[in-house]
């Protein structure tokens with residue numbers, strides 16, 4: 397399966413106004429709701445520009461409010477003082493933080509599973525690394541005063557369901573309180589130095605880096621602090637849950653053997669050259685690797701379909717949730733070659749050559765990235 401076969405050259409604005417201004421290499425893989433992934437060669441910037449950032453919606457895109465300072469976030473549930481904080485006050489009262497951090501959809505890689513699983517067929521491009529500006533969620537939770545009983549969050553946003561047949565809200569997920577209190581979990585109002593675009597959650601969203609993107613709630617209006625795991629839309633036994641130990645296609649679905657998908661697995665992509673490119677015999681490669689909550693230990697390149705591997709050079713990430721950029725040099729004979737990249741995380745988990753860990757909803761497929769290039 398090859399993401400580069402997907403159509404790229406059309407006007408997004410004609411297709412959906414919510415994608416106006418997006419690079420044509422951000423291509424639509426779902427129309428209703430609107431979902432679009434980024435071709436790996438469009439992820440070649442150290443910081444992913446907003447026009448190249450993937451899009452994932454479960455309901456409708458919220459029309460921009462004309463009064464962002466009055467957009468209000470409520471914090472209630474297991475807190476000493478329930479809060480209703482206008483965005484203007486959030487910006488004034490709490491310390492601003494800017495960090496380049498990964499956001500990745502839990503379904504990224506799904507298209508590589510065989511047999512095919514239901515859900516949006518992502519290749520490797522349901523991920524990006526933008527610079528997010530906001531305040532720490534922990535500072536806001538401290539202002540509300542967490543009770544001893546606070547264990548879990550529940551997130552609510554302003555996006556309406558697609559139609560009457562869909563549940564409303566279209567998504568309402570949550571995280572354990574420890575992740576909410578992580579200093580890197582942010583309430584974000586700016587992306588790459590500008591107000592969030594409507595499609596990315598304007599005027600306020602969560603960014604819970606390293607974890608499946610579904611908990612990074614857009615158009616955020618309320619965080620409910622709970623004693624127990626949240627039970628909102630898509631917190632059911634099927635969604636964003638993975639088997640605790642490996643299963644096979646055809647195994648009976650036993651919800652008691654599944655656990656919540658939290659951190660994403662290790663992945664790498666070659667961002668230059670592009671799939672299908674003509675290259676020189678002395679070919680320079682660039683790419684990126686990331687591994688959810690974990691550092692990337694190494695990235696390797698193969699020009700002989702995995703028979704041998706050479707080490708890529710790694711750049712130091714700026715923070716624990718930044719991606720690791722890599723470079724490598726390969727010498728190629730005339731003709732067409734496959735180039736593969738494989739990353740390994742700090743625990744020694746490496747990307748498999750083909751997607752492993754099949755599960756019914758198709759989460760966490762992270763096979764090595766393979767591109768084809770031609771010399772001559």
Ligand SMILES: Nc1nc2c(c(=O)[nH]1)N[C@H]1C(S)=C(S)[C@@H](COP(=O)(O)O)O[C@H]1N2
Pocket residue numbers: 449450451452453454455499500501502552553554555566567595596597608609610611612613614615616
């Ligand atoms: N309110 C709301 N927040 C949401 C979603 C959504 O449908 N509605 N989708 C989630 C999912 S599944 C992902 S992967 C990320 C994608 O963020 P992006 O569209 O800014 O790339 O947003 C998350 N936040």
Ligand SMILES: [Mo]
Pocket residue numbers: 452500501502503608609610
């Ligand atoms: Mo997602």
